[in-house]
Amino acid sequence: MARHIYSCPLRWSDMDAFGHVNNVVFLRYLEEARIDFMFRLAPGDGSPSFSGGSVVARHEIDYVRPLVHRHAPVTIESWVTKITAASLTIAYEVKDPEQVYVRASTVVVPYNLAEERPRRITAEEKLFLQEYLDQEPAVV
Structure with a gap:
C-alpha cells in the first residue's frame, strides 16, 4: 500500500x-493534501476523473499534540481506508x-456538479484509489 506524501x-x-x-487550520491542511492526492489522477494525464467535483461528507480529527509555527513544512501522509x-x-x-500532531479521516463523495448530485466512483478512479488502500485502521 502506497501513501501520498504532501509537504505543507x-x-x-x-x-x-x-x-x-x-x-x-488543520482542516485546511487536510484539504490541501486531499486535493493534491486526488488530482494526481485527473486532468494532467487527460483523465476526467475527480475533475467533476467531490464533496466532503464527514471529518474526524484527533489532535495528538500542539504544532507551533516554524519555517520547515509539516508532512501529511494520506491513504485510503475504504x-x-x-x-x-x-x-x-x-x-x-x-x-504525529494529528490523525484524521475524511469521507469524500464524488459529485456531478452539472447535475447537482452524487455519482458513483468510476473504474479508473477505483483502480487509482486501490493503490493507496489500507484496510487496517490507523492506531489512535
Whole structure:
C-alpha cells in the first residue's frame, strides 16, 4: 500500500492566541493534501476523473499534540481506508519524522456538479484509489 506524501508549509497566520496552529487550520491542511492526492489522477494525464467535483461528507480529527509555527513544512501522509460504490474514506497523519500532531479521516463523495448530485466512483478512479488502500485502521 502506497501513501501520498504532501509537504505543507506553515503560515504565521495559522497560529492562534495560544501560540500554536489553530484546530480549524488543520482542516485546511487536510484539504490541501486531499486535493493534491486526488488530482494526481485527473486532468494532467487527460483523465476526467475527480475533475467533476467531490464533496466532503464527514471529518474526524484527533489532535495528538500542539504544532507551533516554524519555517520547515509539516508532512501529511494520506491513504485510503475504504472504497464503496459512491464514497471513499481518506486517512491522514500530520507529522514530522519523530512525532504525529494529528490523525484524521475524511469521507469524500464524488459529485456531478452539472447535475447537482452524487455519482458513483468510476473504474479508473477505483483502480487509482486501490493503490493507496489500507484496510487496517490507523492506531489512535
